[in-house]
Amino acid sequence: MLKNNKNLTEQCADLASGKETSVSLTMKALDKAEEYSYLNAFVVLDREKSLDQAVASDKRRANGNCLSPIDGVPIAVKDNYLTKDYPTTACSGALPLEPSGQDATIIANLREAGVVIFGKTNMDEWAFSPTNVNSNIGPVLNPHNTNHVTGGSSGGSAAAIASGIVSAGLGSDTGGSIRMPAAACGIYGFKPSYGRASRHGVLPLSWSLDAPGPLASSLKDIELLLPYFLGEDSKDLSTVSSAKFEVVEHNEAINVIHLTGEGLERSDEIDTAVKRALEASSAVVKEAGLSHVDNYYEAWEAIIFSEAASYHQPLLKKNPGGFSSGLRAKLEAGSQLSALDVLQAQRLRSQLMHTFACELGDWDIIVTPTLPVTAPTLNEEEQEFGGKKVHAHKSMLWFCVLGNMTGYPCVTIPIGLSKSGLPIGMMLMGKPNEDEKLLAIAIKLESALKKHSV
Amino acid sequence: MLKNNKNLTEQCADLASGKETSVSLTMKALDKAEEYSYLNAFVVLDREKSLDQAVASDKRRANGNCLSPIDGVPIAVKDNYLTKDYPTTACSGALPLEPSGQDATIIANLREAGVVIFGKTNMDEWAFSPTNVNSNIGPVLNPHNTNHVTGGSSGGSAAAIASGIVSAGLGSDTGGSIRMPAAACGIYGFKPSYGRASRHGVLPLSWSLDAPGPLASSLKDIELLLPYFLGEDSKDLSTVSSAKFEVVEHNEAINVIHLTGEGLERSDEIDTAVKRALEASSAVVKEAGLSHVDNYYEAWEAIIFSEAASYHQPLLKKNPGGFSSGLRAKLEAGSQLSALDVLQAQRLRSQLMHTFACELGDWDIIVTPTLPVTAPTLNEEEQEFGGKKVHAHKSMLWFCVLGNMTGYPCVTIPIGLSKSGLPIGMMLMGKPNEDEKLLAIAIKLESALKKHSV
Numbered sequence: 001m002l003k004n005n006k007n008l009t010e011q012c013a014d015l016a017s018g019k020e021t022s023v024s025l026t027m028k029a030l031d032k033a034e035e036y037s038y039l040n041a042f043v044v045l046d047r048e049k050s051l052d053q054a055v056a057s058d059k060r061r062a063n064g065n066c067l068s069p070i071d072g073v074p075i076a077v078k079d080n081y082l083t084k085d086y087p088t089t090a091c092s093g094a095l096p097l098e099p100s101g102q103d104a105t106i107i108a109n110l111r112e113a114g115v116v117i118f119g120k121t122n123m124d125e126w127a128f129s130p131t132n133v134n135s136n137i138g139p140v141l142n143p144h145n146t147n148h149v150t151g152g153s154s155g156g157s158a159a160a161i162a163s164g165i166v167s168a169g170l171g172s173d174t175g176g177s178i179r180m181p182a183a184a185c186g187i188y189g190f191k192p193s194y195g196r197a198s199r200h201g202v203l204p205l206s207w208s209l210d211a212p213g214p215l216a217s218s219l220k221d222i223e224l225l226l227p228y229f230l231g232e233d234s235k236d237l238s239t240v241s242s243a244k245f246e247v248v249e250h251n252e253a254i255n256v257i258h259l260t261g262e263g264l265e266r267s268d269e270i271d272t273a274v275k276r277a278l279e280a281s282s283a284v285v286k287e288a289g290l291s292h293v294d295n296y297y298e299a300w301e302a303i304i305f306s307e308a309a310s311y312h313q314p315l316l317k318k319n320p321g322g323f324s325s326g327l328r329a330k331l332e333a334g335s336q337l338s339a340l341d342v343l344q345a346q347r348l349r350s351q352l353m354h355t356f357a358c359e360l361g362d363w364d365i366i367v368t369p370t371l372p373v374t375a376p377t378l379n380e381e382e383q384e385f386g387g388k389k390v391h392a393h394k395s396m397l398w399f400c401v402l403g404n405m406t407g408y409p410c411v412t413i414p415i416g417l418s419k420s421g422l423p424i425g426m427m428l429m430g431k432p433n434e435d436e437k438l439l440a441i442a443i444k445l446e447s448a449l450k451k452h453s454v
Numbered sequence: 455m456l457k458n459n460k461n462l463t464e465q466c467a468d469l470a471s472g473k474e475t476s477v478s479l480t481m482k483a484l485d486k487a488e489e490y491s492y493l494n495a496f497v498v499l500d501r502e503k504s505l506d507q508a509v510a511s512d513k514r515r516a517n518g519n520c521l522s523p524i525d526g527v528p529i530a531v532k533d534n535y536l537t538k539d540y541p542t543t544a545c546s547g548a549l550p551l552e553p554s555g556q557d558a559t560i561i562a563n564l565r566e567a568g569v570v571i572f573g574k575t576n577m578d579e580w581a582f583s584p585t586n587v588n589s590n591i592g593p594v595l596n597p598h599n600t601n602h603v604t605g606g607s608s609g610g611s612a613a614a615i616a617s618g619i620v621s622a623g624l625g626s627d628t629g630g631s632i633r634m635p636a637a638a639c640g641i642y643g644f645k646p647s648y649g650r651a652s653r654h655g656v657l658p659l660s661w662s663l664d665a666p667g668p669l670a671s672s673l674k675d676i677e678l679l680l681p682y683f684l685g686e687d688s689k690d691l692s693t694v695s696s697a698k699f700e701v702v703e704h705n706e707a708i709n710v711i712h713l714t715g716e717g718l719e720r721s722d723e724i725d726t727a728v729k730r731a732l733e734a735s736s737a738v739v740k741e742a743g744l745s746h747v748d749n750y751y752e753a754w755e756a757i758i759f760s761e762a763a764s765y766h767q768p769l770l771k772k773n774p775g776g777f778s779s780g781l782r783a784k785l786e787a788g789s790q791l792s793a794l795d796v797l798q799a800q801r802l803r804s805q806l807m808h809t810f811a812c813e814l815g816d817w818d819i820i821v822t823p824t825l826p827v828t829a830p831t832l833n834e835e836e837q838e839f840g841g842k843k844v845h846a847h848k849s850m851l852w853f854c855v856l857g858n859m860t861g862y863p864c865v866t867i868p869i870g871l872s873k874s875g876l877p878i879g880m881m882l883m884g885k886p887n888e889d890e891k892l893l894a895i896a897i898k899l900e901s902a903l904k905k906h907s908v
Contacts, residue, residue, distance in 0.1 A: 306794070338793060339756075340760070358688060
């Protein structure tokens with residue numbers, strides 16, 4: 001499906017060459033949004049607001065005042081980013097339906113670059129689910145097969161990109177919420193290192209795990225977008241300063257650790273796809289296991305449940321009816337945890353970081369499948385793979401949580417389709433704060449992969 | 455008392471000029487330790503081990519193989535640093551009395567520099583008290599007045615320095631455990647930024663607050679010692695990389711925020727001493743208040759109690775009798791806290807950091823007294839100052855916890871004696887990871903102060 005759509009890089013070139021205008025791109029996006037409205041990708045989409053921004057962009061370009069290479073491109077925004085002109089509901093009934101009047105730092109950055117903020121996308125209620133079935137406006141459907149989920153919680157952005165409505169979108173990732181829908185929809189998703197992307201104005205789910213990032217149609221698109229995400233922000237004290245964003249071509253050999261074994265199972269067809277992709281690349285691949293994977297998953301749960309419960313306590317007291325019963329139960333479970341549960345979880349987290357940093361030997365990237373199995377159907381409660389039966393939520397999160405527990409940067413790239421026609425993604429994890437190097441390696445690895453397929 | 459003793463910088467000069475040898479310095483230290491044994495500053499002190507190291511140092515120096523400027527100086531070590539040749543008891547009955555066979559990273563650094571590791575110093579049991587009364591070998595007595603406490607938990611190192619046994623020592627600081635005894639004993643203490651000093655091999659009390667650092671007889675001594683404390687350590691993942699340690703003379707004006715007001719009270723005589731010191735300096739001083747100070751103190755308590763309970767759980771189950779009943783009660787209280795208590799505390803912590811970083815305007819250093827009142831007597835349960843009656847533990851921690859809650863670097867310098875002859879300290883807090891600049895400012899400020907007194 002993607003083959004017929006232009007990616008962000010191509011759209012920018014078309015704008016630069018005059019082949020397209022921001023208005024023509026935005027009109028096409030509006031038409032496609034109508035064509036694919038059955039996917040339920042958008043919470044709100046305003047024709048007039050979008051076209052107003054496009055007209056302004058075209059005027060700038062005509063006057064030689066183009067703000068950036070991405071000036072005029074329509075980009076979809078997950079509904080947990082504050083946007084001054086749209087309400088921000090997090091697909092929950094608990095928040096007011098008036099526009100906040102405020103922009104998240106990343107939104108402000110993109111507006112300064114001239115981007116057309118093209119509507120707000122569907123997501124799991126407060127980002128606290130991995131399927132995008134749990135939204136107060138109903139599930140998002142997978143463009144590859146509408147019986148299947150997109151994965152969540154950034155499912156609306158992923159579906160809008162995979163269906164070609166827009167070439168890129170914004171997501172946030174606490175346990176895989178960018179990478180899971182990107183993989184399930186056959187597109188690209190990047191979770192920055194914890195502390196490199198500003199979270200100011202992005203509604204929190206679990207503040208020690210959350211990372212906002214882009215979903216897009218190519219790695220070059222990600223490279224174009226990341227500068228607007230990364231950078232120290234005095235409004236988010238967790239952000240760190242770093243050198244100017246620059247992706248330098250990676251010419252050295254790539255040392256890959258491919259994580260396998262107990263607790264890291266995947267379906268045969270996904271295993272084959274990842275192994276083929278790694279073989280096709282010129283990388284030096286070493287397989288390694290990881291002990292206590294289940295403990296790490298439980299630690300991640302303790303952290304996200306307790307931090308979400310802590311954050312939501314005031315609003316939950318004030319407006320309990322604004323939350324779904326499912327989410328209320330999760331928040332209640334979080335508030336029942338003890339200090340020792342949470343601190344034990346944090347210690348396991350340090351242990352996992354130590355393992356990755358010191359015990360796996362030399363590596364440039366750590367690779368796993370993004371999902372251990374293709375996306376479940378909308379009603380599927382349990383998935384079977386690698387000799388295990390796993391709740392569909394846990395199977396989605398299977399590998400991705402490792403990225404949030406460590407805070408390391410991760411990118412998912414599509415590596416093919418299953419026999420049933422559903423996308424398969426491969427996840428690459430880089431060293432902390434080396435987001436640029438991770439992207440450079442992903443670009444090199446994918447280009448080797450593409451040569452091999454030709 | 456200090457006037458008669460040489461500081462570390464002078465001792466190094468004497469070694470370099472041949473006026474002293476490591477053996478002569480170590481012999482003097484051993485003699486003084488005997489003279490002042492009633493202070494109860496040492497847990498263990500081994501004449502032979504100390505002299506062996508001194509002999510080796512003198513041999514190196516004679517052969518022109520001196521390892522560093524501090525080669526041969528005897529330095530006292532708080533009993534929560536692992537040392538391969540001494541047991542490490544943390545002044546608790548719960549740990550084995552055999553040497554661990556391991557050196558903390560900082561100890562290893564100092565050994566490589568040729569320092570004489572001169573015995574292990576008394577401390578509060580597991581570092582979990584601010585007076586150094588709660589040790590399994592009994593309290594340390596204040597060299598200025600033996601009816602008074604030294605402050606804790608690094609009281610043994612402080613007393614050993616203030617009495618002139620050694621010129622410098624090692625401490626650790628979770629709520630002020632370096633700064634409180636340094637101030638109460640009239641010497642200098644430096645708590646590095648969280649993450650700049652390696653904690654590998656320093657027994658933890660509360661891992662998100664702990665910082666190891668030096669106590670010494672002058673700011674130049676601190677400058678000599680800090681390089682052995684600071685630096686990224688692969689064995690402590692909380693450490694960050696930074697430029698080579700270098701203190702550059704501070705020639706610009708110094709912008710000071712002097713914290714005062716509700717929750718930040720101090721006795722009149724201490725208030726006068728701090729104000730005089732600030733007036734004598736050439737600094738530009740602005741007074742500012744801080745709201746919710748009591749909340750921050752309670753948040754600090756929730757963090758230290760819960761983290762200590764989490765860390766000690768296994769040993770407490772195995773060997774409950776090894777802990778004092780007082781410490782057992784504290785650990786029990788910590789294990790009763792809920793996840794929400796701890797997370798709320800962490801959010802208050804972020805709020806405090808935000809206040810310091812963004813709401814106080816421009817500043818180079820934040821100044822408070824180190825203690826709001828001079829050191830209590832050994833039996834004093836409550837202290838009165840600024841119209842308040844406060845538990846003596848809380849009064850010790852009054853200002854110091856702000857340094858641990860934010861993780862900012864802090865230094866305490868002596869600024870005179872009270873009418874009763876007890877030392878008064880002033881605390882300077884710098885910007886995160888700008889430990890060098892803080893020290894440079896402290897040096898400049900103190901030199902202005904000294905000129906003024908002359």
